[in-house]
Amino acid sequence: MVSSFSKRAIEIIKRVPFGKVATYGQIATYSGNSRGARQVVRLLNSSSEKEDLPWFRIVNSKGNISLKHGNGYELQKSLLEKEGIEFGKNDKIDFDIYLWKPLG
DNA sequence: CAACTGACGATAG
DNA sequence: CCTATCGCCAGTT
Numbered sequence: 558m559v560s561s562f563s564k565r566a567i568e569i570i571k572r573v574p575f576g577k578v579a580t581y582g583q584i585a586t587y588s589g590n591s592r593g594a595r596q597v598v599r600l601l602n603s604s605s606e607k608e609d610l611p612w613f614r615i616v617n618s619k620g621n622i623s624l625k626h627g628n629g630y631e632l633q634k635s636l637l638e639k640e641g642i643e644f645g646k647n648d649k650i651d652f653d654i655y656l657w658k659p660l661g
Numbered sequence: 662c663a664a665c666t667g668a669c670g671a672t673a674g
Numbered sequence: 675c676c677t678a679t680c681g682c683c684a685g686t687t
Contacts, residue, residue: 595683595684665686670680
């Protein structure tokens with residue numbers, strides 16, 4: 558086992574399917590470190606373009622976009638809506654429908 | 662090498 | 675429901 562958390566996290570992020578979202582905690586957990594949510598953030602910042610990651614499919618544990626208004630929030634929301642994802646009353650995503658489940 | 666930085670998460674009050 | 679705080683950890687400064 559040599560794969561670093563980062564490399565695996567990147568692979569996993571790339572596997573999040575169209576029309577679905579994943580949480581930072583999920584990525585971290587599936588990458589082997591349930592406490593690595595912060596590292597996922599770093600990856601999205603440093604490798605989203607480089608590795609062509611679907612960064613907009615990653616949201617926080619509440620089902621909300623974590624970015625601030627005027628700083629990508631609107632962009633991410635529109636990108637997700639284009640994939641058919643709907644936002645609830647509090648701009649919250651319904652995990653029952655849209656949360657990515659690697660097992661099916 | 663110490664301090665800082667994050668698009669987080671869980672917990673406590 | 676909300677704010678405050680702590681823990682986590684790799685990459686930067």
